[in-house]
Amino acid sequence: MEKMPKWADVVLIPLISLLLATILSALVILAIGENPIEAVNLMVTGALGSTYGWGYTLYYATNFMFTGLAVAVAFHARMFNIGGEGQAMLGGLGVAIVCLYVPWPHWSIALLAACAASMIFGAAWAAIPAYLQAKRGSHIVITTIMFNFIAAALLNYMLVNVMRPQGSQDPATARFPEAVHLPTFQSMFSTAENIVFRGAPANISFFVAILACFVVWALIWRTRLGYELRAYGHSETGAVYAGISPVRITIIAMLISGALAGLMATNNVMGEAERLVLNSTEGAGFIGIAVALMGRSHPFGVFLAAILFGFLYQGGAELALWTSIPRELIVVIQALVILFTGALDNMVRMPLEKLFLSLRKEAE
Amino acid sequence: MTVPAIELKGISKAFGPVQANKDISISVAPGTIHGIIGENGAGKSTLMSILYGFYKANKGEIWIKGTKTDIPDSQAAIASGIGMVFQHFKLVENFTVLENIVLGAEDGGLLAPSLSKARKELKDLEEEYELFVDPDKRIDEIGVGMQQRVEILKALYRKAEILILDEPTGVLTPAEADQLFRILDRLRAEGKTIIVITHKLREIMENTDTVSVMRRGQMTATVKTNETSPEELAELMVGRKVLLQVDKVPAQPGKPILEVENLRVFDSAGVERVKGIDLNVRAGEILGIAGVAGNGQSELLEVLGGMRPGQGTIRLNGAPLALSGAGSDGQARRAQHIAHVPEDRQREGLIMDFHAWENVAFGYHRDPAYQRGIFMDNAALRADTEAKIEKFDVRPPDAWLAAKSFSGGNQQKIVVAREIERNPDLLLVGQPTRGVDIGAIEFIHKQIVALRDQGKAILLVSVELEEIFSLSDRIAVMFDGHVMGERLPHETDEKELGLLMAGVAGEAA
Known part of the structure; x- marks a missing residue:
């Protein structure tokens, strides 16, 4: 028997967790002598109060959707892919190569090519830990986290020694040609009289992310591969019984996961920076873990959680800009949200389950 | 009528909406073997866990030798003379028999005095109950039947008067099972009270004095074993008539x-x-x-x-x-x-x-x-x-x-x-x-x-x-x-x- 209704599991628990995180954050802000209500106000207006704010919130959310989906797919096969960061960096490398060295007639074709390249690069980076896990039993958590460092070092080398334009002091590639610049929300939604999303980085890859949510949903719940992936995730011995090869599923799940993480580069590298810079991922690979946890590994949950974290990122930046609340404290607030929604899930879940059980008993 | 060794009065236990035990009362006379039989999920294990202090009953009383007793944890159960032999043995594989028996019942910080004291007591116990094991063998060197004896000795070493065995023959060969029941006979003769939980009708019929049947958390009957039959017990367990033998025609083997x-x-x-x-x-x-x-x-x-x-x-x-x-x-x-x-x-x-x-x-x-x-x-x-x-x-x-x-x-x-x-x-x-x-x-x-x-x-x-x-x-x-x-x-x-x-x-x- 289910312990509580599905809506409580999917909606109520994250909301309560979020509320607790907010209360604790408010106490922290209070403790350093700032006004928490004003701070929340500032975050909300900064992130959601204008199309400019939304443009940033959705830009960040796009990154988190890709990495969140990446973590979620691996979760379904009971693997913890902490390597989203490195896979997204490699995806950026793929995007940069495609954009810089091929003359594209139009951004739309370039976007398709960039999607393919970023997925291939991200998947390739995930393939090695996947192979090591499947064939050699090296734990995926250890190997993917090490591969994040290797990716950073590789990117450093590529940017400093190979891809940096002659004479530039900046460890970054040249700007991508005009033809591959993606349409931003500003160019997509503004009219002559009314300019919206002015200067904000949100771009068309937001819709690529939404498409990815749908594709992942269909893959996990509507295809045979998704069936095998979930079966393997629930029980490895069960998978062996059913003739599902653990080696094959491990590798395929990680390839898909890596490809999704890599796809993030279409947003941050191609859509926003329009060149490849050092540390372009800015920790989005790790936020993806929290997003997948909070979204309960469901693409729709990932979508919502990504927007929440986009809000926290943008709101946090506004807070740092307009108050004397230090930047570090904003990281603390973000960490509290991750802690409550991800790690402390059971703290809210268990009392709530008890409550629902006793309510049901009374009803009987 | 003698004072019962153990008596349960109106024990109820619910896990959320699931009523695992509902108003259960039994009384077990000292020096008898009492069987508890029921299907999986009938609530047998829950009842025993309450007796051993793993769960707390929502309602009801436990009386041991005529005294109302609270059993909040397993330490209290042991102190009131209850010993438990679990279906899955709780032994440390790479310890010797002797070390396993002492484990958790050591006197003081030094091991040697406890071990030598235990060795002596173990010898007495073995002779009294004809329960022979080699105290210096490691658990992983002895067979399953022997391991079970160690579990029984562990309980006796802790001065158990009431011994509860949960599905004791699940892992034994028929010969080992026979030996076990001979041991239990002997313990009964020495005045111990034994409760055996099982789903095997034959064991109940052959070895117990009285039997209680559980179905869906309730005690449906307690009867004297020699006044019942396997068919009657099966019917009490399931709530309807059951075919114990499979009806089949002789095989017609082909290629x-x-x-x-x-x-x-x-x-x-x-x-x-x-x-x-x-x-x-x-x-x-x-x-x-x-x-x-x-x-x-x-x-x-x-x-x-x-x-x-x-x-x-x-x-x-x-x-x-x-x-x-x-x-x-x-x-x-x-x-x-x-x-x-x-x-x-x-x-x-x-x-x-x-x-x-x-x-x-x-x-x-x-x-x-x-x-x-x-x-x-x-x-x-x-x-x-x-x-x-x-x-x-x-x-x-x-x-x-x-x-x-x-x-x-x-x-x-x-x-x-x-x-x-x-x-x-x-x-x-x-x-x-x-x-x-x-x-x-x-x-x-x-x-x-x-x-x-x-x-x-x-x-x-x-x-x-x-x-x-x-x-x-x-x-x-x-x-x-x-x-x-x-x-x-x-x-x-x-x-x-x-x-x-x-x-x-x-x-x-």
Whole structure:
């Protein structure tokens, strides 16, 4: 028997967790002598109060959707892919190569090519830990986290020694040609009289992310591969019984996961920076873990959680800009949200389950 | 009337909405063996956990020797003279017998004085109850029967007056079980009170003084053993009349379907578990493999089912099967018309978090009938599930329920339905009724016999001798990776099979 209704599991628990995180954050802000209500106000207006704010919130959310989906797919096969960061960096490398060295007639074709390249690069980076896990039993958590460092070092080398334009002091590639610049929300939604999303980085890859949510949903719940992936995730011995090869599923799940993480580069590298810079991922690979946890590994949950974290990122930046609340404290607030929604899930879940059980008993 | 050794008055315990125990009262006279019998999930284990202080009852009282006693934890249970022998022993494998007995009952910080004191007391106990074990052997060096004695000694060392044994014969050979009951007789003669929890009717009938029957959390009856019959107890357990024997006509064996020659299987640690066996199963017959758990039967099933590589020759309908590498996995076996009801339905046969309708495809999910383009045809799957649920009387009849929400018997019905409805040439069946209630056992046995009567070959592995006897047309006994011999069920008895199961060779079959 289910312990509580599905809506409580999917909606109520994250909301309560979020509320607790907010209360604790408010106490922290209070403790350093700032006004928490004003701070929340500032975050909300900064992130959601204008199309400019939304443009940033959705830009960040796009990154988190890709990495969140990446973590979620691996979760379904009971693997913890902490390597989203490195896979997204490699995806950026793929995007940069495609954009810089091929003359594209139009951004739309370039976007398709960039999607393919970023997925291939991200998947390739995930393939090695996947192979090591499947064939050699090296734990995926250890190997993917090490591969994040290797990716950073590789990117450093590529940017400093190979891809940096002659004479530039900046460890970054040249700007991508005009033809591959993606349409931003500003160019997509503004009219002559009314300019919206002015200067904000949100771009068309937001819709690529939404498409990815749908594709992942269909893959996990509507295809045979998704069936095998979930079966393997629930029980490895069960998978062996059913003739599902653990080696094959491990590798395929990680390839898909890596490809999704890599796809993030279409947003941050191609859509926003329009060149490849050092540390372009800015920790989005790790936020993806929290997003997948909070979204309960469901693409729709990932979508919502990504927007929440986009809000926290943008709101946090506004807070740092307009108050004397230090930047570090904003990281603390973000960490509290991750802690409550991800790690402390059971703290809210268990009392709530008890409550629902006793309510049901009374009803009987 | 003497003061009861232990008396429960109106014990109730609920886990959320599930009423595990409901107003249970029993009274056990000192110096008797009292059986508690009931199906899985009837609440026997919950009741014993309350007695041993693992759970707290919502209502009710426990009286020990005429005194009302609170048992908040296991320490209190031990202090009031209750000793418990669990189904799964709680022993430290790489400690000696003596160290295990002392563990948790040491005096002071130094080990040596406790050990020498224990050694002396152990000697007295052994002599008093004729419970001989070598105190200096490590647990992993002694057999299961011996380990159980250590558990009993542990309880006696802690001055237990009331001994509770939970499914004590589950892992024993028939001979070891007989020895156990001799020990219990002896303990009873010395004035100890013994409570045995089991689902085996025969043990209850042969060894207890009184018996209580539990059904769905309630105590349905307490009767004197010599005034009842197995049929009456079974009916009390299930709540309706039950056929204890399977009705079947004599087998009409046809051509050999499965031939196994010199099969060897190594486990993942490289230990040889099946040591060159020969077997065959013909069309229209059930070959039962008897044996104590862990003598290579599981590995045999796993190789046949494509879950594990092996060496040697296996032929199906005369054609050799791949035993390792490509073409040896579960998918290949299914394509060759081998169906498999695995030993462990919770870890292998079902995905517990999947809906019933997802589980009905498990293993056959690549069947073209379940595909629609690049997607799975979930509607077809659900229709198929509805049909199987109806035909196999799965309760509750809800295709959307997760496998874990069904009772053990209904879970097994889902697995059996899935495998039998494939109309296989060979059906592998491992422990088909483990953890399954009597009503469902009857049903599942009927289905297996019906498949046999359609001329299919069936390989049955079970540790329950009763099941082996009632289903098999031929019996092979495995011990230590060898087939010790083959017998016909009407030409042998439990005693002879018990000897073979213990590795005592009979004349070659």
